[in-house]
Amino acid sequence: MRIVGGRWRGKKLADVGDGDAKAHLRPTTDRVRENLFNLLTNGRAGDLVTGTRVLDVFAGTGALGLEALSRGAVQATFVDNGRAARTLLRENIALCAAQGLTKVFRKDVHQIGPARDACDLIFLDPPYGKSLGESALTVLSDNGWIAPGATVAWEEAHAPIVPAPFQVLDQRSYGQTTLTILRHP
Template sequence: MNGSRKAGPGRVRIIGGSLRNSRLEVPDLPGLRPTAERVRETLFNWLAPVIEGMDCLDLCAGTGALGIEALSRGAASVQFVERDARAAQALRANLVRLKADQARVNVTDAGSFLQQAGRAHDLVFLDPPFALDLWEGLAGQLERGGWLAARAWIYVESPRAVVPDLPPNWQLHREGHAGEVRFALYRRALPLS
């Protein structure tokens, strides 16, 4: 679950792909901050040439809008991680209703999830609750734990004024701003040995 503003039920819409215009039921939970439609539109325009067949990891999933948008646009699978049981239950219900069976929801916090043995993913969505300042710690766990494919893409969302200190081999590909949010897409390079 991320951020600081509330989202009312039914306010998140998938904007492209096979599930286009599907609505996600959003529980009324304090702190739930779905990624804005225009930000998702820009991100998935950037990813359009490469999204097909990707294995994805949606950390701090909240509504799951990022991961479900990836599935809608041709990703092979998405593993969702969400610590709030009510948000995870709503996410599961949305996945069942949308018949998105190539997804798995893990109810745990992202840090604990990343402590287990990693499986490499092609694309990771890193959009933790802004107030908790988790970017550096989670990025380090992703990099060290075997969670990233050799040339993985990593999407990072943060407050506009915050550029998280990320692993040096994560190279900025594109970035933008929307309101008080900074969003950026990184490409992993192999670490120097």
Template sequence: MRIVGGDWRRTPVAVMSHEGLRPTSERVRETVFDWMTHLVGSLADLRVLDLFAGSGALGLEAASRGAREVDWVERDRAAAAGLRATLERLKAGPGRRVHTADAFLFLQSAGTYDLVFVDPPFARELQESAVRDVLGHLAPEGLIYVESPSEVLPSEVLERLGLVRVRSGSAGAVAFELLARAGSRTASLAKLTKEEKRALRKAKAAPSGEKDA
């Protein structure tokens, strides 16, 4: 695996062979960080959380691009040790921490983050539960990245959680999306679907039923 951008661009990172370990592809990482650069600009002042870190690819990309702080959470001891070794080799410096812990237990005492990566083993219930728990630790203008099998989270789930899908894409059997709090400035940058655009145009074209006095 290689880091796509930033100070560590093109640096190879060893990935252990482990059942269920599925590093986010270079293509997806490049797309997602292009989105974030467009939405928030520099990552320099951001606090980042990489839950279910695995190889740590997403958090490594954020750190490479200058994120102020990055926390990786991985309960598998071997994977966590491998990530620590990678950070030591890269001379990552302060503000880069690997936690060998269960993601949900970690969140019980976590602080606030501007960007959270949620990429658990592919089970729909786990994605939803993780996003719900992350909300208590998300900055007002923060973003949540979610990676899922086949399909993004259902719209009714996002509505219930008070979230807006800002960007989404797919690559093979993987669906990925960026979410923001409804009503936030970041949410206002959401790209509307064709159906949403059509409905908005229809609403604007409809007569108000009122006449000028």
């Protein structure tokens, strides 16, 4: 697994193999990540990454948030309650020398509490088939983590049920992965 674009392009991240099913680690493939960032940086809405504050929920290895930092995001907050994920996440932050640009919360997103600063770009990559994305969006919105006009990039096995008031901007499928780009009003 590597950073696919930006200032850290080609940087090799910690190896997780095929992931860890018990820890719900299922890294986003380089191909899907590259397509996601093409949508976010070259899509109809323009560059949705540069200058943003990023929230990477169900962060796992942190590859999505680190990719955003590599492409011009100014800060990334990572949330994952897994011990294995936290170890990989900290290793990947160190590999990118991004400690000053990141915050890590080892918490269940449903218990995260109020935000100090709202984020402009949210990556949501919950374990597939557990319906955690819908409730996570509601909790994040209710606790002020999502800024008005923020973009949400949601990765699931199928098209998710999008809660109000979020609006679908784009949706694409890549094999067994569906990417849904949302806008928060």
